[in-house]
Amino acid sequence: MxxxxxxxxxxxxxxxxxxxxxxxxxxxxxxAALVAGALTIGGAFDGDGDSTVPTARERPADGAPPPATSxxxxxxxxxxxxTHADVKALTDAxxxxxxxxxxxxxxxxxxxxxxxxxxxxxxxxxNLRLFPFARAEFLPPTGLDVVRAEDAGxxxxxxxxxxxxxxxxxDSEPVAEAYTWTLSRASIDAPVRITKIVGSxxxxxxxxxxxxxxxxxxxxxxxxxxxxxxxAVAATDRARAAAxxxxxxxxxxxxxxxxxxxxxxxxxxxxxxxxxRETVRGVLGALTGSCELVTPARPGxxxxxxxxxxxxxxxxxxxxASSTNPDTGIGLIRRELAEAMVAQFARSSLIGGGGRSxxxxxxxxYYLAGDNSYRDAARAELRAGRFGGKLPVDTDLLPKAKGDxxxxxxxxxxxxxxxxxxxxxxxxxxxxxxxxxxxxxASLDAAIKAASGLDREAFEAGWxxxxxxxxxx
Numbered sequence: 518m519x520x521x522x523x524x525x526x527x528x529x530x531x532x533x534x535x536x537x538x539x540x541x542x543x544x545x546x547x548x549a550a551l552v553a554g555a556l557t558i559g560g561a562f563d564g565d566g567d568s569t570v571p572t573a574r575e576r577p578a579d580g581a582p583p584p585a586t587s588x589x590x591x592x593x594x595x596x597x598x599x600t601h602a603d604v605k606a607l608t609d610a611x612x613x614x615x616x617x618x619x620x621x622x623x624x625x626x627x628x629x630x631x632x633x634x635x636x637x638x639x640x641x642x643x644n645l646r647l648f649p650f651a652r653a654e655f656l657p658p659t660g661l662d663v664v665r666a667e668d669a670g671x672x673x674x675x676x677x678x679x680x681x682x683x684x685x686x687x688d689s690e691p692v693a694e695a696y697t698w699t700l701s702r703a704s705i706d707a708p709v710r711i712t713k714i715v716g717s718x719x720x721x722x723x724x725x726x727x728x729x730x731x732x733x734x735x736x737x738x739x740x741x742x743x744x745x746x747x748x749a750v751a752a753t754d755r756a757r758a759a760a761x762x763x764x765x766x767x768x769x770x771x772x773x774x775x776x777x778x779x780x781x782x783x784x785x786x787x788x789x790x791x792x793x794r795e796t797v798r799g800v801l802g803a804l805t806g807s808c809e810l811v812t813p814a815r816p817g818x819x820x821x822x823x824x825x826x827x828x829x830x831x832x833x834x835x836x837x838a839s840s841t842n843p844d845t846g847i848g849l850i851r852r853e854l855a856e857a858m859v860a861q862f863a864r865s866s867l868i869g870g871g872g873r874s875x876x877x878x879x880x881x882x883y884y885l886a887g888d889n890s891y892r893d894a895a896r897a898e899l900r901a902g903r904f905g906g907k908l909p910v911d912t913d914l915l916p917k918a919k920g921d922x923x924x925x926x927x928x929x930x931x932x933x934x935x936x937x938x939x940x941x942x943x944x945x946x947x948x949x950x951x952x953x954x955x956x957x958x959a960s961l962d963a964a965i966k967a968a969s970g971l972d973r974e975a976f977e978a979g980w981x982x983x984x985x986x987x988x989x990x
Contacts, residue, residue: 598665644733688825693814745769768850778948792832808856810866826857851886874958880931894925906981
């Protein structure tokens with residue numbers, strides 16, 4: 518459901534204005550835009566190209582200039598430059614500091630006088646330390662050999678840094694989150710400073726990295742763990758977090774009990790429940806819940822099968838009200854966890870264009886949760902003569918206006934498709950249909966045949982009668 522990050526790694530406009538001649542770049546510089554998304558996030562940081570987990574490419578020792586690219590002369594020693602070794606020294610220090618919990622080392626390179634940036638990065642470290650990472654490292658972009666100005670004066674440059682990480686029991690391999698660092702050097706002999714760190718969310722990039730801001734990028738957190746749930750909340754919501762984790766755990770268990778398809782491999786689910794209005798808007802927009810599928814931190818990006826998911830809920834929604842009834846609003850939680858549960862079967866995290874079919878994923882989520890939220894909308898559409906007896910398509914679920922009744926009806930009819938399969942042919946057949954459509958959304962006719970033994974026309978006839986009977990009363 519998320520847009521996919523990119524960032525601009527070109528020199529800042531302020532720097533451009535300070536220079537009288539174009540900046541020279543020796544070696545390859547990987548920008549986050551990558552020429553309208555020609556490469557993926559997986560290729561935008563160091564890796565050996567063969568491993569499924571990115572590793573730092575071997576470079577000269579810190580402080581030593583990298584070898585010149587073949588055919589390109591080494592820049593003269595009289596200009597200010599930022600080298601790959603400079604950047605790698607900063608990212609390596611940050612990786613070690615995360616492992617050791619060393620707040621001083623984590624902010625290496627940040628101006629000691631920048632109290633705001635120091636506080637934000639120390640808070641980030643404290644938040645990250647709450648999570649059970651199987652692997653976590655900060656990586657510089659590939660190919661940054663030498664970035665230089667045309668003189669020995671002050672110089673700044675924006676660069677994309679990737680946080681490659683794997684949540685224990687949740688991600689089957691590392692995934693990526695991107696940041697843009699502004700690096701500055703006051704003069705040829707001055708140290709490299711980090712003067713700004715912001716999230717990098719490339720909207721035109723064909724990848725599914727972890728959406729910025731992730732849970733750990735904001736306020737101080739509290740984390741509560743259950744057998745199937747890793748729940749993060751703002752520290753100010755710590756007193757309510759245990760009850761919320763219990764409710765999410767109950768939802769996960771009920772989903773598992775209702776599943777009769779192939780084996781499900783995710784053992785746990787990462788859940789973030791913000792309550793601060795600005796945070797909710799930033800990560801959810803107008804939604805009350807979202808399941809973001811993420812792909813590996815390696816070449817392939819969004820075209821790769823998902824290896825994890827991030828589930829986010831609006832903590833002010835009724836599902837997280839202070840009611841003591843564990844069933845309060847549990848349908849919302851079950852819906853989003855349902856999508857995370859079967860993410861492993863998708864050929865791609867992207868919906869359409871080789872990814873899962875949205876009407877199937879939403880229909881399955883509402884079916885598994887037993888959620889009839891849009892029944893009235895479907896009934897109104899039926900009575901208005903707008904149900905044509907044909908299976909939904911993804912575009913049916915897109916509202917054309919706020920509160921679109923037709924889109925709501927499409928959600929309910931999608932749910933009834935999965936429920937019809939379960940009631941007439943068995944829950945296992947319904948689940949197998951979902952798996953087939955996650956693996957290949959173009960396989961609808963074959964998936965219907967495998968589940969029901971019928972061709973699409975015959976199946977639709979029986980299904981349409983069922984839909985009319987269900988919502989026509």
